Amino acid sequence: MGKIPDEIMRHRLPGTEIKRVGGRFYIQRVKCVWVPEEKKRRKVVLEFIGSVTPDGIQPKRVRRVPTKAVLYSMEYGATWAARQVSCDIFESLEQHFGEEAKWLYVAALLRCVHPSAMRYIEHKYETSYISEVFPGLDMRSESISARMKVLGHNRDGICAFMREFVPSGDWFAIFDGTSVVCRSKNIREAQYGYNSRGCYSSQVNLMYAVALKDDGIAPVFYKRYPGSIRDVSAFRNMANEMGLITALVIADKGFTKKSECERMERDGLSYIMPLRRNSREYSREPLQKAGQHLCLLQQVCRYA
Secondary structure, three states, X not given: OOOOOHHHHOOOOOOEEEEEEOOEEEEEEEEEEXXXXXXXXXXXXXXXXXXXXXXXXXXXXXXXXXXXXXXOOOEOHHHHHHHHOOHXXXXXXXXXXXXXXXXXXXXXXHHHHOOOOHHHHHHHHHOEOHHHHOOOOOOOHHHHHHHXXXXXXXXXXXXXXXXXXXXXXXXXXXXEEEEEEOOOOOOOOOEEEEOOOOOEEEEEEEEEEEEEXXXXXXXXXXXXXXXXXXXXXXXXXXXXXXXXXXXXXEOOHHHOOHHHHHHHHHOOOEEEOOOOOOOOOOOOHHHHHHHHHHHHHHHHHHHO
16 A cells, blocks of 8 residues: 555544545544454444545535425436437427427326326326426326317317328338227217127227338327227228328238228229138139149158
8 A cells, every 4th residue: 555644644633544545545534343253353434534635634525405405306217218209299299289289298208108097197297307397287187188088179180290200202001900898978989899809899999000111110190980880991081181192001801892992092002901711812723732732742752
């Protein structure tokens, strides 16, 4: 360690020790204690006092917090990251919904970061730094529910917002639908219908559109419609709302309907769909040829 200079050692106090760390000197309060297991004394550091210079001891700097200060902690990391990647979404919401965009964006962001029921949004908002970015928002569940009812009737604004994210140029659109059993008397779309799971019950159908472009994939559109309406019937209406002029549509066999295919061809939409097994255009020749090749291969293996 090296010898401590005399101009430093003269500032040593009783019960303290001066140590050299790098090119500087520090003083700390120490004491010796007896360790029975080791049967010897050991030095224990009690307190760091400060640094030592030839001029004297420089006390350590202590940040003192007023006793009346209100201390609190807020979640920051996940919310900050989500906000950085969704700035364009907020700008589009503000363009189409004005002041309503703030609570809508905050509620969606908090539920994305902390998946939870609406009644917990107020607590998540108060304990997140997003409350400092968008202060003074009423995020009570009752308030959000009331405003969402009004927002749900603004289908034109919702469609205009979603069209902002529909790609231009060459891209792929994947459509898929699902049904949600709903027995609510306050939702008019909850109607009796038959779904792919063989359930004939009161339900709401949802259709989603996903865009693929430049090796990227992102949801761009959705539509909610009554449970009595099948996916095929709602597809054209949703495509019109998206403003599709030319696109390559990839869909499952639930969309394979001659009238629907002819309508897409008239509208200039290209599509890829599997054929139904009872379709006249369904050819079994490839399967028959595959069987012949298999029999030939078995004969070759038999005589090999």
